Amino acid sequence: MNCITLHAAGIAALAVIATAHIASAHVTLEARQAPAASTYKAVFNVGHGCEGSPTTKIRIQIPAGVVGVKPMPKPGWEVTVVKGKLAEPYMDHGKTITEGVTEVTWSGGKLLDEHFDQFTARLTLPDRTGEIWFPVVQECEKGANRWIEIPAAGKSADDLKSPAARLVLTPKP
Amino acid sequence: MRHFLILLLWLAAAPAWAHAVLLDTQPGDGMRLDAAPAEIRARFNEPVDAIAVRLIDAQGQTVAGPAATATDSTVTLPVPANLSAGLYIVSYRVTSADSHPVAGSVQFGIGIGPTAEGQAHVAGHHDGDRLSWVAALNRALFYASLFVAAGSALFIVLVNAGTPAGRVLSGAAALAIVTGAARIGLQGLALADLPAGALASVESWRVGASTTLGQSIGLTIVGLAAMLLGRRSTPVVLSGAIIAVGAVALTGHAATAQPRWVTTPAIFVHALCVAFWLGALWPLDRALARPDAVAIVRRFSVLAGVAVALLVASGAAIAANQVRGWAPLVDTDYGRTLLVKLGLVAALLLLAAWNKWRLTPELARGETTVLLGQTPPPRALNLHEGHAHGAGEAAAGIAVVTSARDRQVLIEIDPGRAGRNTIELTFSDTAGRVVTPLEVSLFLAQSSAGIEPILRQPEKVANGRYRLTGPELAVAGRWLFRVEMLVTDFDRLVFETDIDIKP
Structure with a gap:
């Protein structure tokens, strides 16, 4: 590889990183892509409060096709799940599962605007490729941020004010 | 290569930045000042760069002056000393550390409160373009033909089944259908601000049909069509007429004002009564030539009395809901229109009384005059036009x-x-x-x-x-x-x- 190609590759990589960097302004997933149908550790990064006010609650909506959700307990926070009818029932060891976790909530903590924290859940991803979005409601002592916008098909999330957390599903290895 | 990798690592590890958020401004949003401020300050939650920060007056012109500067989290825009009284908009576009643009506007007033009453329109004139005249004329024709068609149908059904449902009813219904459809297109033109030629385009009709006015007229056309097609069936004609006129209650500020359980039925009853009176003109005139004229006029008289009572009661409910108090009666266009209308109603009631206590006995004695047929309905037309303006669906708003x-x-x-x-x-x-x-x-x-x-x-x-x-x-x-x-x-x-x- 000569010096010029290396340089060009470097600029291209930088552009990719810079773009990803802009998206990091929101509540985002630490690992932005994962193989279809894999078990995935979803780590949600929360980098700020609501206009300076500390975060007191994080609510994650589980998108259709995501199953086997188990949130990780977090010291200082109470974790609860909402169970309901699944939009996409699935087979597990020969049985059809129609109910499951539809929402995960961490509440009762206090995350200052100048601090950073992570909220984790383990889950199984659907067997398909493309994007899936985790809508997140961030409640604070004063106000709330709703990271719930999902771009229309073919549109970029860059133009959205408060996009949901995005995960790209790659083909199964 | 090693430097590049380090750069990548550094970028990836950089903290997750928030978009900048506007915390407050000086002067604040919606604030009233007595004198022009020396400068305008906007404070954000993090350091920003000012891309475009401007002061815009009520004419939409950007006030000329030095550019805004940003120091840490605060953007400062110097204000020219000779700023006159009026309403101003501060529009900002800044970028935060993540280079994401953040934009918004706030308002303040000098000498006037932006949230106080009486903020004058820049200009209160009606633009005299031909299209609005065509629309106004079309609207008048629509209402007149609608009320003649539906009203004569009501008369025939309720007062005298023997009156021939001839060309006048059909002609009026057809005219109402044509002018009603035209209103939908013209409304679309006005809303989408399209030239007259665009009446041939799908867009103007789509826009017009999507409004409550479009839906209301659509229902009216259905009612009129039912009247035309089911001419031989009394229940069809009656329900067609009620639907055609009642649809008026689906649109307009008066009909959709709160509380709707009062206003919508009130407009519905009001419109039916107006239609009944207006529509009575022609069949009543025809009935006079008949041998049983006295019986017909008596029956009309009884129903007209009920109609007057309902008209006044529903009109009072609508007016009370729209005006609320005495001052707006002389202070607002709606109030003045209402006063003119009330004058006409008083004149109409006098004529109706004259009809009831003088003319009907005269008729009974065989002293027929042509005045009878002419008395109430022409005023009813005026009455309605005043009402339509008060409702203001297309004229204002x-x-x-x-x-x-x-x-x-x-x-x-x-x-x-x-x-x-x-x-x-x-x-x-x-x-x-x-x-x-x-x-x-x-x-x-x-x-x-x-x-x-x-x-x-x-x-x-x-x-x-x-x-x-x-x-x-x-x-x-x-x-x-x-x-x-x-x-x-x-x-x-x-x-x-x-x-x-x-x-």
């Missing part, structure tokens, strides 16, 4: 429906001209059922004047119905309306539409 996914929002703007306006948002599903959002936000922007979005939280006035009264639409031109509706905690719908605000 703007109504636009825009949809997103399975929801729609009706945006009504009164008076719909630059200056102080009342904006009402009504949310419904595709079946027209009212839905109640968890939260509603309204963003108003006008890019041609450089006004970045002004964020407002309209006040909930009823289920699914939100209202904002204020000077936000201070500048004439094409405004972008962005309505955000929170359907559930995790589901927000965004409606966007351009609306032209006339000077």
Whole structure:
């Protein structure tokens, strides 16, 4: 590889990183892509409060096709799940599962605007490729941020004010 | 290569930045000042760069002056010393550390409160373009023919089944259908601000049909068509007439004002009574030539008495709901129109009394005069036109429906001209059922004047119905309306539409 190609590759990589960097302004997933149908550790990064006010609650909506959700307990926070009818029932060891976790909530903590924290859940991803979005409601002592916008098909999330957390599903290895 | 990798690592490890958020401004949003401020300051939650920060007057002109400067988290815009009294908009576009642009607008007034009453329109004149005259003439024809058609049908059914339902009824119904359809297209032209030639385009009809006016006229046309097609069946003619006239109650500010359980039925009854009187002209005139004229006029007299009582009662309910107090009677256009109308009603009632106590006995004695047939109805026409103006659906105000996914929002703007306006948002599903959002936000922007979005939280006035009264639409031109509706905690719908605000 000569010096010029290396340089060009470097600029291209930088552009990719810079773009990803802009998206990091929101509540985002630490690992932005994962193989279809894999078990995935979803780590949600929360980098700020609501206009300076500390975060007191994080609510994650589980998108259709995501199953086997188990949130990780977090010291200082109470974790609860909402169970309901699944939009996409699935087979597990020969049985059809129609109910499951539809929402995960961490509440009762206090995350200052100048601090950073992570909220984790383990889950199984659907067997398909493309994007899936985790809508997140961030409640604070004063106000709330709703990271719930999902771009229309073919549109970029860059133009959205408060996009949901995005995960790209790659083909199964 | 090693340096590059280190750079990558550093970038990846950089903290997750927030977008900049405006914390406050000096002067604050909606504030009234007695004198011009020396400078305008906007404080953000983090350091920003000022890209475009400007002061815009009520004519939409950017006030010339030095550029804004940013120091840490604060942007400062110097203000020229000779700033005159009036309403101003501060529009800002800044970037934060993540280079994401953040934009918005706030308003303040010098010598006037931006949220106080009486913010004058820049210009109160009606534009004299031909299209609005055509629309006004068409509207008058529509109402006259509608009421003649439906009213004569009511007369025939309720007073005298023997009157031949001839060419006048059919002709009036046909004219009402044609002028009604034309109103839908003309309304679309006015709303979308299209030239007259665009009447041939699908767009003007689509826009017109999407308004409550379009839906109301559509129902009227259905009723009229039923009357024409089912001419031989009394129940069909009667229900057709009631539907055709009753549809009037589906649109207009008077009919859709709160509380709707009062206003909508009141307009419905009012319109039916007006139609009955107006429509009585021709069949009553025909009936006079018949041998049983006395019996017919007696029956009409009884029904007319009931109609007068209902007309006055429903009219009073509508007026009381619209005016609320004595001062607006002389202070507002609506109030003055109402006074003229009340004068006409008084004259009409005198004539009706004369009809009842003088003319009917005369007729009974065989002293027929042609006056009888002419008395009430021509006034009824005036009466209605006054009412139509008061309702103001098309004459004043703007109504636009825009949809997103399975929801729609009706945006009504009164008076719909630059200056102080009342904006009402009504949310419904595709079946027209009212839905109640968890939260509603309204963003108003006008890019041609450089006004970045002004964020407002309209006040909930009823289920699914939100209202904002204020000077936000201070500048004439094409405004972008962005309505955000929170359907559930995790589901927000965004409606966007351009609306032209006339000077």
